[in-house]
Amino acid sequence: MNGIAETLLKSTMHCLFVGPTGTGKSLQVNKLLKQKFDNDDWAYYQLGFSAQTSSNQTERIIDGSMDKKRKGVYGPKLGKEGVIFVDDLNMPQKEKYGAQPPIELLRQWMDYKGWYDIDDPERPFRKLDNV
Numbered sequence: 001m002n003g004i005a006e007t008l009l010k011s012t013m014h015c016l017f018v019g020p021t022g023t024g025k026s027l028q029v030n031k032l033l034k035q036k037f038d039n040d041d042w043a044y045y046q047l048g049f050s051a052q053t054s055s056n057q058t059e060r061i062i063d064g065s066m067d068k069k070r071k072g073v074y075g076p077k078l079g080k081e082g083v084i085f086v087d088d089l090n091m092p093q094k095e096k097y098g099a100q101p102p103i104e105l106l107r108q109w110m111d112y113k114g115w116y117d118i119d120d121p122e123r124p125f126r127k128l129d130n131v
Helices: 002-010 027-035 056-065 101-112
Strands: 040-047 067-070 074-076 081-087 114-116 126-127
Touching: 002 027, 027 040, 027 081, 040 056, 056 101, 101 114
Parallel strands: 040 081, 074 126
Antiparallel strands: 067 074, 114 126
C-alpha cells in the first residue's frame, strides 16, 4: 500500500483507502505521511471527520492551515507541496436530502481546486494551490 500511495501522492493524485474497521488503514497512512511527507518539500495536514463535522468547520480547518500566496490563492508555505489526510471520511451526518456537506466541500475542491469563502460577504473564490 505505501509504495502505491507514495507514488500517487507525489504525482498529485487523490487516494482513497477502503477496508474493514480495525485493519490499520489510518495507521499506515499516518506512518507514510510522517516518514515521507513531513520534510522541507512537503507539508501534511490531518483532518478527522465525525458525525458532527460540518462543511464550515472543514473549510475553516483547511483554510487555517494555509498561507496566502496572492489574492484569492492559498496553499502551504512557500516552496512546499501539501497533502491533506481525511480520516473517517464516511462519518459526517447526512442532511435532509442525503448529502454529506463536508464531503461535498472536498469534492468541490477536487473538481474546482477551491471553494467560496464563508467569511467574506461577497464570497470570492478561494483557490487552493499545491495541495
